[in-house]
Amino acid sequence: MGTFKIEGGHRLQGSIKPQGAKNEALQILCAVLLTPETVTIHNIPDIVDVNKLINLLSNLGVKVDQLGPNSYSFKADNINLNYLESEQFKIEGGSLRGSIMIVGPLLARFGRGYIPKPGGDKIGRRRLDTHFEGFINLGASFRYNREDHFYGVEAEKLKGTYMLLDEASVTGTANVVMAAVLAEGTTTIYNAACEPYLQQLCKMLNRMGAKISGIGSNMLVIEGVDSLKGTEHTMLPDMIEIGSWIGLAAMTKSELTIKGVSWDDLGQIPNVFRKLGITVEQQGDDIHIPAHTDGYQIQKFIDGSILTVADAPWPGFTPDLLSIVLVIATQAKGEVLIHQKMFESRLFFVDKLIDMGAKIILCDPHRATVIGHNFKSQLKATTMTSPDIRAGISLLIAALSAKGTSTIHNIEQIDRGYENIEQRLRSIGARIQRLDTN
Structure with missing residues (x-):
C-alpha cells in the first residue's frame, strides 16, 4: 500500500x-471495439483505471500500440470472444468500473457481451439497470448468474426502438448509444445524458460513420448503420x-x-x-x-x-x-x-x-x-x-x-x-x- x-x-x-479526461477515456476506449479499422486516440490519461482498461482490451485481442506519451492506436480486427468466459476476465473485468462499457460495443458487433460485476469506488450503490434495460429494449436477451455475479446479453441482430431511460446515466447512455449505432433501424433515446464527454463520444462515432443527431440534448436519435470505420480522436x-x-x-x-x-x-x-x-x-x-x-x-x-x-x-x-x-x-x-x-x-x-x-x-x-x-x-x-x-x-x-x-x-x-x-x-x-x- x-x-x-x-x-x-x-x-x-x-x-x-x-x-485528459478519465471519464471520457473509459467511454472512448471501449468504442474502438466497434470497428476492425485503426482508431488513434490522443491525450489519454496515464492513470490506473485507464491503463487497466487498455490492458483488458489487449487481452481481448485488440492490437494496442503506444505512439507516444498519452497517444495510442487500437485495432480490433481479431477479437477473442472466448476471453470473456475466462477466469482471467472475471478478475480483470471485476476490478474496474469502466469495464461495463465494453458490453454495448461487443453486443452490437459480435452479438454477445459479458461482464462480471464491476468494481471501482466504494461510494454507494451504482445500478447497472439502465445499461441492461437499454440492451433489452434493442432486442437483446439478458441473463445474470447470481453465484458469480456474471452478466450477459445476446442478440442475433439489434433492432432500433424508442426508449425512455429510467435515469440520465452517463455510462448507461454511452453503452446504449454504442449498441444502437449498429442496430437495424432508428433508435431514439430520451432522458439521455448530455455531458461533454458523451458529446465527445457521439462526435467520434459520427466521424466513424455513425448517424447520431441531437448531440448535446437529452434526446438522441440514432440511425443504425452496417459498419463503422477508423478515426482519430483527442480527449478533452x-x-x-x-x-x-x-x-x-x-x-x-x-x-x-x-x-x-x-x-x-x-x-x-x-x-x-x-x-x-x-x-x-x-x-x-x-x-x-x-x-x-x-x-x-x-x-x-x-x-x-x-x-x-x-x-x-x-x-x-x-x-x-x-x-x-x-x-x-x-x-x-x-x-x-x-x-x-x-x-x-x-x-x-x-x-x-x-x-x-x-x-x-x-x-x-x-x-x-x-x-x-x-x-x-x-x-x-x-x-x-x-x-x-x-x-x-x-x-x-x-x-x-x-x-x-x-x-x-x-x-x-x-x-x-x-x-x-x-x-x-x-x-x-x-x-x-x-x-x-x-
Missing part, C-alpha cells in the same frame, strides 16, 4: 496542465481535475494558472466556485486563480438563506466535485449545505476533516453542513486513509493546506484518477513525498 507524506501550510505558485481536459486545482489554489492561498481548460465544456463549474467566493478568471482558454490572501466568502441565496450546492445531471453540477467543494468550504467565511444526491457513501470521509479541526455537521448520508473557519483556525495535520478517488484528492488538498505533516495511506485510490500527481504538485511548490509501505 502506497502512502503520501505531505508537509502542509505552504503557498504554491505557477501553472499546471490538466490531464479533465474537468474534475480542473476543479481540484481551483480548490487547491483557494485552500493554500496560492496563485495558480490552469492551462488549456476548454472553457466551453466546463458548464456550471466556474460559477459554483465563484459562489463560494473564489475568484475564477478566464485568460484565453486558461483559468487564473489569484492568491486569496484575505480568504473567500460564501454567497447566500438572494433571500438571505444558506447556500446549497447540490449535484445534478449535466448541465447541473457534477457529483465528482462535491468532495472538493466541501473541503474548500472548511476555510471559507460563511456556511454551505452540501447535498450529494447520487451516492449515499460519498460524504463519509468528513470524519477525517473533523479530526483536522473542520466544522462539519453530517446531517445524513447525503447532506453535510460546513461552517467555514475563514482561515482563523488552520486545519491540523493528521494520518488518513483514502477511501475513493475524489475523497482522496480532497484529503490531499486539505493536507496541503494544513499545519504540520500529514500522512495519507491507500493512495492507489488517488492514482486511479490522477496522473503523476506528486511530480506535478511538486512542480508548483508542494512538499509531497510518495512512500512505499509494503
Whole structure:
C-alpha cells in the first residue's frame, strides 16, 4: 500500500496542465471495439483505471500500440470472444468500473457481451439497470448468474426502438448509444445524458460513420448503420481535475494558472466556485486563480438563506466535485449545505476533516453542513486513509493546506484518477513525498 507524506501550510505558485479526461477515456476506449479499422486516440490519461482498461482490451485481442506519451492506436480486427468466459476476465473485468462499457460495443458487433460485476469506488450503490434495460429494449436477451455475479446479453441482430431511460446515466447512455449505432433501424433515446464527454463520444462515432443527431440534448436519435470505420480522436481536459486545482489554489492561498481548460465544456463549474467566493478568471482558454490572501466568502441565496450546492445531471453540477467543494468550504467565511444526491457513501470521509479541526455537521448520508473557519483556525495535520478517488484528492488538498505533516495511506485510490500527481504538485511548490509501505 502506497502512502503520501505531505508537509502542509505552504503557498504554491505557477501553472499546471490538466490531464485528459478519465471519464471520457473509459467511454472512448471501449468504442474502438466497434470497428476492425485503426482508431488513434490522443491525450489519454496515464492513470490506473485507464491503463487497466487498455490492458483488458489487449487481452481481448485488440492490437494496442503506444505512439507516444498519452497517444495510442487500437485495432480490433481479431477479437477473442472466448476471453470473456475466462477466469482471467472475471478478475480483470471485476476490478474496474469502466469495464461495463465494453458490453454495448461487443453486443452490437459480435452479438454477445459479458461482464462480471464491476468494481471501482466504494461510494454507494451504482445500478447497472439502465445499461441492461437499454440492451433489452434493442432486442437483446439478458441473463445474470447470481453465484458469480456474471452478466450477459445476446442478440442475433439489434433492432432500433424508442426508449425512455429510467435515469440520465452517463455510462448507461454511452453503452446504449454504442449498441444502437449498429442496430437495424432508428433508435431514439430520451432522458439521455448530455455531458461533454458523451458529446465527445457521439462526435467520434459520427466521424466513424455513425448517424447520431441531437448531440448535446437529452434526446438522441440514432440511425443504425452496417459498419463503422477508423478515426482519430483527442480527449478533452479533465474537468474534475480542473476543479481540484481551483480548490487547491483557494485552500493554500496560492496563485495558480490552469492551462488549456476548454472553457466551453466546463458548464456550471466556474460559477459554483465563484459562489463560494473564489475568484475564477478566464485568460484565453486558461483559468487564473489569484492568491486569496484575505480568504473567500460564501454567497447566500438572494433571500438571505444558506447556500446549497447540490449535484445534478449535466448541465447541473457534477457529483465528482462535491468532495472538493466541501473541503474548500472548511476555510471559507460563511456556511454551505452540501447535498450529494447520487451516492449515499460519498460524504463519509468528513470524519477525517473533523479530526483536522473542520466544522462539519453530517446531517445524513447525503447532506453535510460546513461552517467555514475563514482561515482563523488552520486545519491540523493528521494520518488518513483514502477511501475513493475524489475523497482522496480532497484529503490531499486539505493536507496541503494544513499545519504540520500529514500522512495519507491507500493512495492507489488517488492514482486511479490522477496522473503523476506528486511530480506535478511538486512542480508548483508542494512538499509531497510518495512512500512505499509494503
